[in-house]
Amino acid sequence: MSVSPSHKKDINWRGVDLNLLISFSALMETQSVTKAANKLAIGQSAMSHNLSRLRLLLDDPLFERQGHNMIPTQKALELSVTVEKILNLITRELLQPSTFEPELFTGTFKIGLTDYAELLFAPAIFDAIHTCSPQSHLSFYNVDRHNYQTVFNDQQLDLVIGSMTNMGKDISSQYLYTEDHVCLFDSKATGLNAPITIEQYSAHPHALVSPDGQLITQVDDQLKNHALQRQVAVGSRNFLTIRHLLKGRDLLCVVSRLMAQLDLFHDDLTQCLIPVDIADFDIRLLWLHRNGTHPRNEWLRQRVATTVIGQVEQLQQQ
Numbered sequence: 001m002s003v004s005p006s007h008k009k010d011i012n013w014r015g016v017d018l019n020l021l022i023s024f025s026a027l028m029e030t031q032s033v034t035k036a037a038n039k040l041a042i043g044q045s046a047m048s049h050n051l052s053r054l055r056l057l058l059d060d061p062l063f064e065r066q067g068h069n070m071i072p073t074q075k076a077l078e079l080s081v082t083v084e085k086i087l088n089l090i091t092r093e094l095l096q097p098s099t100f101e102p103e104l105f106t107g108t109f110k111i112g113l114t115d116y117a118e119l120l121f122a123p124a125i126f127d128a129i130h131t132c133s134p135q136s137h138l139s140f141y142n143v144d145r146h147n148y149q150t151v152f153n154d155q156q157l158d159l160v161i162g163s164m165t166n167m168g169k170d171i172s173s174q175y176l177y178t179e180d181h182v183c184l185f186d187s188k189a190t191g192l193n194a195p196i197t198i199e200q201y202s203a204h205p206h207a208l209v210s211p212d213g214q215l216i217t218q219v220d221d222q223l224k225n226h227a228l229q230r231q232v233a234v235g236s237r238n239f240l241t242i243r244h245l246l247k248g249r250d251l252l253c254v255v256s257r258l259m260a261q262l263d264l265f266h267d268d269l270t271q272c273l274i275p276v277d278i279a280d281f282d283i284r285l286l287w288l289h290r291n292g293t294h295p296r297n298e299w300l301r302q303r304v305a306t307t308v309i310g311q312v313e314q315l316q317q318q
Helices: 018-030 033-040 044-058 074-095 115-132 148-154 198-203 218-225 239-246 295-316
Strands: 063-066 069-072 108-113 137-142 159-162 171-179 181-185 206-209 232-236 252-256 270-272 281-288
Touching: 018 033, 018 044, 018 069, 018 074, 033 044, 069 074, 108 115, 108 148, 115 137, 115 159, 115 239, 115 295, 148 159, 148 281, 159 295, 171 295, 181 239, 206 239, 232 239, 239 252, 281 295
Parallel strands: 108 137, 108 159, 206 232, 206 252
Antiparallel strands: 063 069, 159 281, 171 281, 181 252, 181 270
16 A cells, blocks of 8 residues: 555655765765765764664664674665765766757757847858758747847847847847948939938938837937938848849938948948947857856857857958
């Protein structure tokens, strides 16, 4: 007849101490309180105290003195195999640093990217990861500076790449590079040639890449200081949409320099310096602080950071 859990003897968990198992193992090996104490670099009185606690906890003498030796009881002999398994498991699974073998990994890497970062880096990141971890899966998530923290936690992302600011204490980051801006337009459709003046800049309609849907930026404040005003004719959070709109239309757009230099477009658009001051922005690699020391996250961060920096250097040389 089985005994229900409510009738089982309560376990005194406060009396369970890993050090007691280590002392038990040392006593089994040396069969001497003195030698066991020396092995563990503790005092003989401390070892005797541990033995007393073990006897009380396990309700058995465990070791009986015969001459200079402490001979294990039958129960001690029976427990010794289990104790060694427990200590080996703790040593192997908890105390030794785990390693990550990317070639054997079959799980999914989750990376959050802004629209800008995904267009620039997604193909290179895929190649870099797939080369070293061919059995893994890679999932890209679209994020922006407003929702990335929520997506980080809801989707359990490994990394995020973007120009994020005001990060909380739970997020760690690594600087990757600094990006600046250029003005992009169709010379034939606008009738403009590089360089352009601030008057020309304000006189033509603008297309605006706007992640949050706002059509007014710091540029408008600068133009006011020069008694000028621009017309934002169209806005979109997606750079691809804006890029397609520029071809064949009387539109100007401010974009990141690297985005303007992507070779996947063949639209012969003109780029030039912007006749107003627009602050540069830093691109960073982000991860949750609590996952920072995990070997898989460390490997992924190193791989992605190296790839992004290399891609930037390649684009800048074009």
